[in-house]
Amino acid sequence: MLSDDEAAYTSYCCLLLALLPLLLIFLRPQLHKNHNVAAPPPPRLPPGPWRLPLIGSLHHLVMKPPVHRTMDDLARRYDAPDVMYLQLGEVPAVVISSRDAAREVLKTHDTVFASRPMSLSMRATAHEGLGIAFSPYGHRWRHLRKICTVELLSAARVRSLRAVREEEAARLVAAVAEELSRHGEPVNVSVRVAAFVADSVLRAIVGERFRRRDEFLEVLEVGLKSIKPGTSLGDMFPSSRLLCAFSSTFQKDREFHRKITELVNCAIEQHEERKATVAADDNTGDKDLMGVVLRIQREGAGPDFHLDNGTLRTVVLTACTNTSIDAKRVHGTCYILGFDIPQGALVLVNAWCMGRDPKYWDQAEEFKPERFEEVNVDFKGTYFEYIPFGAGRRMCPAIAFAEANMVLALASLLYHFDWQLPSGISPSEIDMEEYMGITVRRKRDLYLCPTVRVPPHVTA
Numbered sequence: 001m002l003s004d005d006e007a008a009y010t011s012y013c014c015l016l017l018a019l020l021p022l023l024l025i026f027l028r029p030q031l032h033k034n035h036n037v038a039a040p041p042p043p044r045l046p047p048g049p050w051r052l053p054l055i056g057s058l059h060h061l062v063m064k065p066p067v068h069r070t071m072d073d074l075a076r077r078y079d080a081p082d083v084m085y086l087q088l089g090e091v092p093a094v095v096i097s098s099r100d101a102a103r104e105v106l107k108t109h110d111t112v113f114a115s116r117p118m119s120l121s122m123r124a125t126a127h128e129g130l131g132i133a134f135s136p137y138g139h140r141w142r143h144l145r146k147i148c149t150v151e152l153l154s155a156a157r158v159r160s161l162r163a164v165r166e167e168e169a170a171r172l173v174a175a176v177a178e179e180l181s182r183h184g185e186p187v188n189v190s191v192r193v194a195a196f197v198a199d200s201v202l203r204a205i206v207g208e209r210f211r212r213r214d215e216f217l218e219v220l221e222v223g224l225k226s227i228k229p230g231t232s233l234g235d236m237f238p239s240s241r242l243l244c245a246f247s248s249t250f251q252k253d254r255e256f257h258r259k260i261t262e263l264v265n266c267a268i269e270q271h272e273e274r275k276a277t278v279a280a281d282d283n284t285g286d287k288d289l290m291g292v293v294l295r296i297q298r299e300g301a302g303p304d305f306h307l308d309n310g311t312l313r314t315v316v317l318t319a320c321t322n323t324s325i326d327a328k329r330v331h332g333t334c335y336i337l338g339f340d341i342p343q344g345a346l347v348l349v350n351a352w353c354m355g356r357d358p359k360y361w362d363q364a365e366e367f368k369p370e371r372f373e374e375v376n377v378d379f380k381g382t383y384f385e386y387i388p389f390g391a392g393r394r395m396c397p398a399i400a401f402a403e404a405n406m407v408l409a410l411a412s413l414l415y416h417f418d419w420q421l422p423s424g425i426s427p428s429e430i431d432m433e434e435y436m437g438i439t440v441r442r443k444r445d446l447y448l449c450p451t452v453r454v455p456p457h458v459t460a
């Protein structure tokens with residue numbers, strides 16, 4: 001019996017094989033044209049698995065999700081421990097799997113790799129305004145980045161949002177205690193924590209509870225699971241209109257984009273209504289992130305620059321997600337550890353595999369948080385074997401915001417409760433199967449049994 005993922009990948013593989021003759025017909029003129037051009041000296045490409053005509057390396061990736069594990073496995077098998085070359089249909093791709101190679105991409109040459117690839121659906125919606133995360137490196141991105149670091153996510157702003165964080169952490173604890181007293185059964189920790197993250201972020205943005213919060217959580221949940229940017233046939237064969245039309249993820253991405261846009265617009269309306277009801281001398285404007293963005297929009301962010309709602313939309317979305325593979329696009333030819341990186345190549349930094357590589361970590365697969373007491377490594381982008389927030393000029397601008405929220409939520413859960421696995425389950429039996437969507441997540445929710453240590457009302 002195939003799982004959903006396997007079934008999806010099997011049909012994907014079959015579709016690719018079925019389309020191979022069509023692809024040959026469509027791409028034939030292109031191939032002939034290339035034959036007539038005097039061949040340049042062959043580039044020194046990084047090692048990688050063998051490739052088939054037209055589909056390139058895709059057959060190594062199908063049927064084997066999740067992709068970060070498959071790429072790690074391929075890099076080991078094909079002796080490409082630092083840099084590996086793949087051909088994803090028409091798109092050349094390079095996978096970075098070592099600290100040294102990551103340093104070259106994210107630090108030494110980071111201006112060359114400072115733009116992210118845009119999927120088919122992103123290109124289709126780009127006219128509505130790209131937020132910071134997908135703006136190409138340049139004038140517009142620099143403006144947006146400055147607004148994020150100076151206005152929205154600065155240390156002072158994060159400090160000013162302390163009351164929101166504390167209230168939401170207290171709600172999280174109260175919700176766990178209530179669920180425990182009502183059912184006495186294992187608590188779904190994944191759902192509770194996801195709600196905490198979304199509520200803290202939305203409150204920081206809107207200034208109060210978002211009235212369509214449940215709908216937002218639902219859309220986000222479906223979106224994070226079902227959308228896999230850059231993996232549609234249209235993304236891999238961008239020159240073929242036919243394949244772009246076949247791309248099912250394209251429709252899903254567009255639908256997600258439509259719903260999120262509607263929800264963010266509603267959040268803006270809610271913010272404006274609230275502002276209209278508070279006293280004119282109460283300057284609530286700058287107490288929430290939406291107020292800051294709207295003020296900058298009104299006052300103007302600088303010459304030749306218009307701040308659109310896409311910024312906010314992307315901040316909301318990026319805020320509620322994180323990633324295991326960081327994707328960038330090359331502008332101009334570049335060399336990484338002596339290998340040629342072709343122009344236009346997709347560069348995938350496999351942060352997941354570096355974070356578990358026994359070369360860098362003792363008992364790499366063990367959950368040993370105390371390991372960080374012994375080694376001088378942090379997550380702020382200077383130790384390239386550990387980059388959960390990325391590194392270089394495109395690294396996450398919200399480390400302080402995320403850290404403050406995560407530490408408080410975790411500390412609150414540990415302070416108020418003792419936690420155990422549901423009876424009959426040993427630590428080695430915890431279901432750690434992953435699911436790859438926009439981000440990598442647990443496939444199934446985590447259920448744990450709390451026992452109250454300090455009753456929640458003491459701090460709530």
Ligand code: HEM
Binds near residue numbers: 314320
């Ligand atoms: C645990 C939580 C989080 C993790 C692990 C995380 C991780 C990341 C990573 C890996 C990137 C890509 C970095 C790169 O390209 O090198 C990123 C980018 C970004 N993150 Fe975060 N993030 C988190 C929370 C947040 C939050 C709460 C916000 C906003 C409130 C946020 C806003 C952004 C933005 C705007 C970008 C794009 C930056 C740019 O392209 O210049 N993130 N994040």
